[in-house]
Amino acid sequence: MEKILISWLTQYTGVAVTSTTRFADLNFDVFDEAITVDFVRQQFDINVNIQEHWFSTVKELIDAIAHSTTTHA
Amino acid sequence: MYYLLAHSPEVAKYQPLTNPNFPNGTSHDNQEIWFNHLHDYQDSLTVSEDRWSQYQTKRGLAALASDKLVAFRCHPNTAFKLDFLKNLKVLYMTHSDTLLCERWAYEKVYKPMGEEHYKQNFQQLFKTSKVPEKISNTLKRQFIINNLRHDIRTFNECKQLYQERIFQVKLEQLLSQNYVHYVDVSSFLNITPIEQQQFDYIIQRYNSKQWKRF
Numbered sequence: 233m234e235k236i237l238i239s240w241l242t243q244y245t246g247v248a249v250t251s252t253t254r255f256a257d258l259n260f261d262v263f264d265e266a267i268t269v270d271f272v273r274q275q276f277d278i279n280v281n282i283q284e285h286w287f288s289t290v291k292e293l294i295d296a297i298a299h300s301t302t303t304h305a
Numbered sequence: 306m307y308y309l310l311a312h313s314p315e316v317a318k319y320q321p322l323t324n325p326n327f328p329n330g331t332s333h334d335n336q337e338i339w340f341n342h343l344h345d346y347q348d349s350l351t352v353s354e355d356r357w358s359q360y361q362t363k364r365g366l367a368a369l370a371s372d373k374l375v376a377f378r379c380h381p382n383t384a385f386k387l388d389f390l391k392n393l394k395v396l397y398m399t400h401s402d403t404l405l406c407e408r409w410a411y412e413k414v415y416k417p418m419g420e421e422h423y424k425q426n427f428q429q430l431f432k433t434s435k436v437p438e439k440i441s442n443t444l445k446r447q448f449i450i451n452n453l454r455h456d457i458r459t460f461n462e463c464k465q466l467y468q469e470r471i472f473q474v475k476l477e478q479l480l481s482q483n484y485v486h487y488v489d490v491s492s493f494l495n496i497t498p499i500e501q502q503q504f505d506y507i508i509q510r511y512n513s514k515q516w517k518r519f
Contacts, residue, residue, distance in 0.1 A: 266449035
């Protein structure tokens with residue numbers, strides 16, 4: 233899961249992403265967040281659109297996916 | 306694409322271009338509101354021949370029956386349902402990076418609307434006129450997702466339906482100033498293409514806009 237997500241983020245942003253990358257450094261805005269939520273939902277059937285504030289780092293997002301059970305928005 | 310087409314004399318005579326900022330418009334001289342409904346980005350418009358007939362006015366039907374060009378923009382799934390219009394020609398816009406097009410739609414259509422865009426979505430989703438002062442980021446993300454092009458009719462699906470009446474516009478070709486591709490589009494529509502110099506200028510201006518993510 234981690235590899236798939238990082239690979240997708242790298243392709244989407246055009247920047248070499250690692251688990252320590254901060255979303256702020258990728259200039260993420262609400263549109264990018266939505267696109268990411270949509271990708272995670274389609275790829276892993278997991279809803280990460282669960283909090284007001286977006287994840288700080290890629291690792292936080294990875295952890296959220298890892299700890300999630302399958303949910304539907 | 307609309308902005309390029311609108312420079313052709315056959316289109317410009319109906320709807321002179323007054324906005325140089327790449328509007329997404331509709332060109333006809335009939336002030337027909339129904340055409341404007343087709344602009345809806347979401348596949349929310351249930352189009353059928355019956356419903357089309359209900360909404361059409363004499364003016365709109367006359368416009369469709371005449372040989373004057375009527376250009377309008379709509380969702381591919383809407384275009385798919387309009388095949389009962391036998392004189393309709395479809396330009397199907399494609400790009401190898403579909404998310405790029407989604408970003409453009411967001412930057413050009415939704416972002417300028419600011420909070421209003423989310424409030425309208427809230428009203429539509431919850432069927433209420435009461436809208437909270439602040440809409441949560443969670444809802445905003447969901448509204449954006451709802452507007453993404455899921456389950457979209459592909460070009461090949463539409464091609465089966467429209468056959469010779471559909472043309473695949475490859476946006477990456479246009480944006481890399483492929484004039485021949487633009488001329489092919491114009492030929493398909495039987496309209497006069499603009500000169501290459503003007504075409505290049507328009508594309509360069511478009512590419513200089515900050516509608517890209519990075």
